[in-house]
Amino acid sequence: MLYAQSSSQTGSGIFAFLPILLIGAVFYLLILRPQSQQKKLHESSLKNLKKGDKIITRGGVYGNIINFQGKNNSKVTIDAGSGVKLNIARSYIAGLAINAENE
Secondary structure, eight states, X not given: OGGGOOOOOOSHHHHHHHHHHHHHHHHIIIIIHHHHHHHHHHHHHHHTOOTTOEEEETTSOXXXXXXXXXXXXXXXXXXXXXXXXXXXXXXXXXXXXXXXXXX
16 A cells, blocks of 8 residues: 555656756856857967057967968968067967956
């Protein structure tokens, strides 16, 4: 007689996963989507670099672009001041120095 109680819960499995799905959606909207938009913006700014632009590297070195070299202009020569010229990979440019100073 103890086994007489049976619950017929249909569809409860879907409701159990609902909080997990909501957390995943919030994670995507608050973290992943803004990061991908920021990455696209950074890549487009790197493509639009030209001679004379003042940049900042990921290491914190400020300089003016003098020349582009290599395949697909993948290397950049910058003047870091006092006659110091540096060759860096384009991918190590953090952004334009004007934007970095405003942040």
